[in-house]
Amino acid sequence: MKKIILLIVIAIIALLPLIGNKVIESAIDEKVKAVSANGVKVQNSSTDSGYFSTSKHYEFVIGDSDKLISYLNQYSDKQIPAYISLMLKGMHIGLDMSYSNMLFNDSVELDIYPLSLADKAAMDLEKEDKDLYKYITNFLKIKGLLYHLNYNLSSENFDGYIKDIDEEYTSKDGTKTKLLMKNIIYSGNGSLMHPSKMDSTLQKIVIQSVNKKEAFDLVVENVTSSSNFKTKTTYFSKANIEKVEFKTHNKESAEVYLNDLKFALDADTQSSKAKFSSKSSFKELSFKTSKENISLYDFNYDVNLKEINKEGFEELSGLLEKARTEVTPELQMKISNTMFAILLNGLVLDVKDISLGKVSKGSLKSVDAFSINALATLKAGSKQELVKNISLDAFVKISKDFFKMMNKELPASMIAGGFAKELGKDYVFDIKFKDSKLTVNGKDIK
Numbered sequence: 001m002k003k004i005i006l007l008i009v010i011a012i013i014a015l016l017p018l019i020g021n022k023v024i025e026s027a028i029d030e031k032v033k034a035v036s037a038n039g040v041k042v043q044n045s046s047t048d049s050g051y052f053s054t055s056k057h058y059e060f061v062i063g064d065s066d067k068l069i070s071y072l073n074q075y076s077d078k079q080i081p082a083y084i085s086l087m088l089k090g091m092h093i094g095l096d097m098s099y100s101n102m103l104f105n106d107s108v109e110l111d112i113y114p115l116s117l118a119d120k121a122a123m124d125l126e127k128e129d130k131d132l133y134k135y136i137t138n139f140l141k142i143k144g145l146l147y148h149l150n151y152n153l154s155s156e157n158f159d160g161y162i163k164d165i166d167e168e169y170t171s172k173d174g175t176k177t178k179l180l181m182k183n184i185i186y187s188g189n190g191s192l193m194h195p196s197k198m199d200s201t202l203q204k205i206v207i208q209s210v211n212k213k214e215a216f217d218l219v220v221e222n223v224t225s226s227s228n229f230k231t232k233t234t235y236f237s238k239a240n241i242e243k244v245e246f247k248t249h250n251k252e253s254a255e256v257y258l259n260d261l262k263f264a265l266d267a268d269t270q271s272s273k274a275k276f277s278s279k280s281s282f283k284e285l286s287f288k289t290s291k292e293n294i295s296l297y298d299f300n301y302d303v304n305l306k307e308i309n310k311e312g313f314e315e316l317s318g319l320l321e322k323a324r325t326e327v328t329p330e331l332q333m334k335i336s337n338t339m340f341a342i343l344l345n346g347l348v349l350d351v352k353d354i355s356l357g358k359v360s361k362g363s364l365k366s367v368d369a370f371s372i373n374a375l376a377t378l379k380a381g382s383k384q385e386l387v388k389n390i391s392l393d394a395f396v397k398i399s400k401d402f403f404k405m406m407n408k409e410l411p412a413s414m415i416a417g418g419f420a421k422e423l424g425k426d427y428v429f430d431i432k433f434k435d436s437k438l439t440v441n442g443k444d445i446k
Contacts, residue, residue: 053099065089090122106153113145131172135169206220218244234270244261262279275305296359297356349375400426
């Protein structure tokens with residue numbers, strides 16, 4: 001009896017890889033059938049299966065791109081615009097896959113890469129520049145643009161990277177073009193069609209184009225982003241960009257420099273009322289041309305919209321998504337009516353801070369700029385009571401030096417002698433609106 005039990009155990013252990021192979025293969029076949037039924041054709045496939053692991057290769061062709069987009073839109077919070085269809089139709093896509101045959105190992109490793117341009121893009125490019133067409137065609141054939149993914153079918157955790165690109169191309173007219181894309185990695189959790197969490201980092205992107213007459217140079221460094229999605233209308237996203245440099249050199253040369261850009265969006269419909277917040281900031285933004293040289297420092301934006309009717313907000317979100325792919329008079333009317341209905345249910349706009357620390361222009365030294373704080377409330381009511389139900393309490397501060405810098409031809413007395421109040425080096429405006437009456441620094445505005 002012991003020998004029989006031992007043989008059974010050995011047989012089960014021996015069969016585990018085969019069972020594991022069938023479980024994962026079944027899940028893969030299900031996904032392949034789904035895309036095959038929605039505009040994507042399997043042109044070629046092969047399998048290399050060993051005892052412990054299996055590898056597969058697929059080549060897909062997007063035949064009906066409209067059908068594919070319709071399928072993908074079921075899983076997307078943001079509807080894919082219809083014009084993308086032309087950018088996909090006829091594209092060939094390669095997929096290499098490998099996974100363990102062990103039953104309790106649900107990890108799948110994927111390489112996804114385009115093998116050709118879409119039909120229209122290929123046709124247009126070949127007409128315009130045959131050499132560039134050949135260059136891009138060869139680049140894609142050698143998996144020059146590749147998306148690597150590690151995915152666990154059980155936990156739905158994933159991570160991966162986009163293959164580095166470092167390419168240079170010289171056209172017939174001598175224009176040298178360079179593309180560098182370095183260290184793009186990502187991770188997250190959830191369905192690949194609709195992840196609930198996604199984090200990514202990018203070390204550097206460089207795009208350069210130079211010839212005898214002009215030059216173009218774009219550099220983006222150290223980008224990080226993070227997103228969490230609970231529902232279509234409850235999410236949080238943030239991103240940081242350490243540096244952006246943009247330069248053009250021609251008859252009208254220009255330079256733009258951006259340092260430490262941050263922004264965040266937060267939408268919440270989990271409570272009885274919806275709320276939405278937006279924050280952004282940067283340390284420096286500079287513009288330089290042959291005629292102008294302006295630098296902005298320490299910008300901050302922090303605005304909340306809250307106490308919003310939740311049902312109206314969710315309905316408006318859905319209508320705005322439809323408007324990305326469908327614009328009709330009926331849809332525009334629905335959007336307008338929904339927005340008005342939201343207003344009639346009341347809301348609160350809280351401008352916690354909109355400010356700019358300093359500004360410099362030309363050879364002038366930097367000066368203090370401005371700040372705005374405001375709280376606006378709209379109480380629920382009828383159309384007739386709309387204006388009466390609005391209340392506003394705002395405080396605006398503008399430095400005298402900033403006003404003088406930006407309005408050289410406008411005498412400061414025009415603002416100071418009106419409703420502005422002088423407070424040290426600043427002009428200040430205490431603005432109030434209540435019971436349909438507007439006052440600035442205690443003076444009625446009629």
